[in-house]
Amino acid sequence: METYTWLRSFADSWHLLFMTLFFLGVVVWVLRPGSRDLHRESANMIFRNEDKPASAGDNATEEARK
Structure with a gap:
């Protein structure tokens, strides 16, 4: 649980900064x-x-409709 507390405090302070x-x-x-x-x-x-x-009448437009 100590790791979670440390990571939480790090994220709240330094990572936010x-x-x-x-x-x-x-x-x-x-x-x-x-x-x-x-x-x-x-x-x-x-x-x-x-x-x-x-x-x-463009060919590319007709091919895209298929």
């Missing part, structure tokens, strides 16, 4: 200056090779 600092570090890293262009590029990456919307 570690997880909070990790979360704040990730938020700061995502919102850092200069990352806006990278996020825009990755958000639009799936549209990079598209010139127009898929038409109703």
Whole structure:
């Protein structure tokens, strides 16, 4: 039972502190200056090779319906 008590106190104090600092570090890293262009590029990456919307007569659309 002593191991459980020790692990519980560790999780309540140090692990909570570690997880909070990790979360704040990730938020700061995502919102850092200069990352806006990278996020825009990755958000639009799936549209990079598209010139127009898929038409109703497109072969890929018909094959997907099968």
